[in-house]
Amino acid sequence: MRGLALRTVVLRRAGRALFPPLSLDVAPGQVVTLMGPSGCGKSSLLAWLCGTPDPGLGGEGRVLLDGEDITGRPPERRRLGILFQDDLLFPHLSVAGNLGFGLRAGLSRAERQARIAAALAEAEMPGCAARDPAGLSGGQRARVALLRVLLAEPRALLLDEPFGGMDAGLRGRFRRFVLDHAAARALPVLLVTHDAADAEAGGGPVLRLPG
Amino acid sequence: MRLPACLPVLLLVGVVLLPVLAGLAGTLMPAFGHLPALGAQGWSLDPWRRLLAEPGLGASVRLTLVSGLGATALSLLAVALFCAAFHDHPLFRRAQLWLAPLLATPHLAMGVGFLALAAPSGLVARLLAAPLGWARPPDLATVNDPWGIALMLGLALKEAPWLLLMSLAALNQIPAARLMATARLLGQPAPLAWLKAVFPLVHRQIRLPLYAVLAYSLGAVDMALLLGPGSPPPLAVLPVRWFLDRDLAMNLPAAAAATLLLALTLAAIGVWHAATWLAARAGRRWAASGADFGGSLVRLGGLLLPALLLLALASLGAMLLWSVAGPWRFPDLWPHRLDLATWSAQREGLLGPAGATLAVALPATALALLLVVVALEAVARHGSAAWPWLLGLTYLPLLLPQTGFLFGLQVLLLQLGLDGGWPAVLWAHLVFVQPYVLLALVAPWAALDPRLARSAASLGAGPLRVLCTVKLPILLRPLLAAAAIGVSVSVGQYLATLFAGAGRFATLTTEALALAAGGDRRVLGVFATLQAAIPLGCYALALQLPRWVWRRRAGLRAA
């Protein structure tokens, strides 16, 4: 069974459950949107899914990815990609360094450079390989952040309000950019957002978490 | 086999706690008459009787309290008033830069320079000699005075910059600008607004450094020997003098004296705590009363810290000048000639101690960094399973007077056959370096955005790779700063080297103190200058290296 699946996932803080047991399926290429008021646990859910739960938060339930149970796996072996509101590019690495961070080991140097160059071309930033991330514009940084995630070849994509903090025009363009790439790779996408327009652009089912 | 998550923290704390506890036991037991190695068994109050029979004990205690509490209070006052008066000055935020030379200089070097400045035949008196027509130095005890004022000032010279640094770090974590804006809009002039709105929050954060400053001021033997009176001496000197007495039976009263100092330190911390509570109550009343006069007074008081800093800088300069001076009698303001004769004469005598100093400082700092990084990483990874609450115990050596446990430690090392060697000195230094390194790294580590590690993990990097390729490089600046602090602490150690090294390990500090008795100020200046140069070099490196490494990374280049 392909795609991302959650089975009776509950997050607890000090024994108290944040929301009722959650089960959902995200098919490859599908976008499932999670919405809800602040503090309902959306971002915490994503953190828990990644394998890096917030401190003080306990969770139960199962996570299945392409049929495999990845619930107990360490974060680096879950093959889940995550995008945050801040691009979180590593400030000490160049653009190429950031992009190449998630490339699996075992590739030859030429192969790595080729893939990075291809990604830069996708982002319409050819020749920016050696640039300092702090010198890029907001939009460029966001694109590099997405491509960094995609170069790691994840099998699902988690989006933690990645379009917040952008002005209206950039928001729309970047949203299109992300969803197009996800669809091209047939990745299941779990999107957490406040914005109804995001949910609409996703086109998939919308789940509302109670507060 | 998976190691338990609490192991790194246990190791970190154990390295520090084991010697301290063993040392405390080794000091408390003889204080009450039990020292089997000397044939003293069982419970006895004779050591205390001998201690109380010491002439001038009351004066010693009073002197210690005055200089210790006074130095701490003076430093705090100076820092608070300075921040209140100058917090919006452009140089304020870059204070770390111009404070660096003062922070890097070990206490002893600062004390030596202060002596050269404030002694009746020192530079200050020489400045006054011309207008006042003095042919001889005035007969005033400006240093080694029986009230401990010189000792208090000498301690404050070094402690005020350090408290300022801690306050700046605390300010980074407080929404100071917003609080200030709110308070000023409510009608308070800027300095008063700072004192009423921001200072209480800052004070809460620098509690631990304040206690450390208090404990150090009460128990510092090297400064007491240098600037305090000889008879009766500050209390910290008594245990050391008696431990080293040729009559071994004096070990028991020495342990009693060390216990007294320990009790005094704890009592002083308690007194300080109570005084703070009272002052806080009065302060809250003042803040709520809406009174807005006194702003100009605060501004004036803000000049206290710059005056102290100027004094400290002048002390450093005086020390440097003495090291290159030819014959220099009162009342000459400038030496007859400047040459490097003293330096070249001391060259051979400098190499050994300098090498020994580095041979301990560098490995101790490296080891401390390793242990602290591993422990902090374990806490970040495993949360409460790594027992983070134990970390607070690492600060114990900072809150106890050194004489309280160093002698017991020496007895332990002697019985293990380890004393006098490099490993023993290394361990003794590590006990003091580690808390400071931890103190310096805790805040930057916690301030690191956890989502960076999360992103890296989701990109497929295992925990070790995340640590080495993401966390540590981003933390380069705090790591180097912590290393500089560690080296500075190690270079400045006197008692630890003396006891653990059984007097056979000669570092620049032990040599300088031995020479302080020898009286040739030029040689003393040479040793003190070199002693200060090592941490200064490390500080300079810690400031410059990140700038060079991140020369093409704007995100990390900013201080």
Add this chain to the structure above:
Amino acid sequence: MSLPRRTFGAALSGLAAGLLAPTARADETPAAVPAPSLWDEVLRRAAGQEVNFHAWAGDARTNAFIAWAARRVEALHGVTLRHIRLRDTAEAVARVVAERAAGQAQHGAVDLVWINGPNFLAMKQQGLLRRITGELPNFILVDTAGKPATVTDFTIPVEGLAAPWRMAQVVFIHDSARLPDPPRSMLAMADWAAARPGRLTHPNARNFLGATFLKQALYETVPDPAALARPVAERSFTLLTAPLWEWYGTLRPHLWRQGRTFPESGPAQRNLLNDGEIDLMISFNPAEAAAAIADGLLPATVRSYVLARGGIGNCSFVGIPFNAAQPEAALVVANFLLSPEAQAEAQDPRQLGTPTVLDLSRLSPEDRRRFEELPRLPGMLTNAELGVPLAEPHPSWMTRLTAEWERRVAGNGR
């Protein structure tokens, strides 16, 4: 190389340990080492060894002399001499005592220690020293008859437990530009201080030089000088020292800082003289004035003199503890210190300027010439001017005087 040394050391230590049962009597000492005919064997074993020489490091010139000696023994015998710098000799004594208490009968930290006076008495009484002078070839050159201080340290017979290496005698140094005619006795000093207050001081009595200031006054004020040669008795102490404390009581308010603070050591006192804070100071080295002028530590107008009744003189020794790790090398160093080469170097006013312990008439003509060719610097005293030194009192007097002084000064002083 290591095996024979360990056997030798083990034999000695075993002998020592056997004699030093925990309940040993205070005066028992280790058995004497073999006769001088084994000196070549000692030299052979000493080559390549390292000696930890624990010596007071408060005087830069002495430190330089020890560094010179280290170079010489390295060149001559292949022995490495490490100068362990002490703030106070008692530290080394305490170290050996602690090692004995911990049962460490071999590989002690102290190989050679510079001691005399109460420190020597403590080590002798607890049986911590080896008997060495019988083994040192150069010991026959020592002037034991003309300089009794070389075999009797502060009235305690040395009995070969330590080897002499330098003499000392109390002199007073004054700045002739500011004080052309200094007082020639301790009693006159009190009168002078009353007339010119704040121009005189002495080191803290815990320092050996400060205690000697008191001892010098004691010689002039005690009713019965012969009592000083005997151990101090508590009953008679009060009686015998009453005039001393009376004199001191009149002196103290007129001292520097009104007698409330004292310099911690001789060199600290020297700084005061240099800066003009005082005009007169006590010293143990007759050549100190000349050396200080040459070093730029005192103005060129200082001169030294001896009190009319004579200055206390003593001898400094080196001892080898019972558990020294490298006893052969320590013996070689002790012997070198007694050699004419080292003694001439020490007496050279450009180095130390301390009087020699040797009897010049027993030296060969070339060696004697070393001494005769030594330069005479301004400010130095001739042997005639130095005169015959006063003997040191029993060490217990020094300890008792210091304790009583501390009680009076620290107890009611502020």
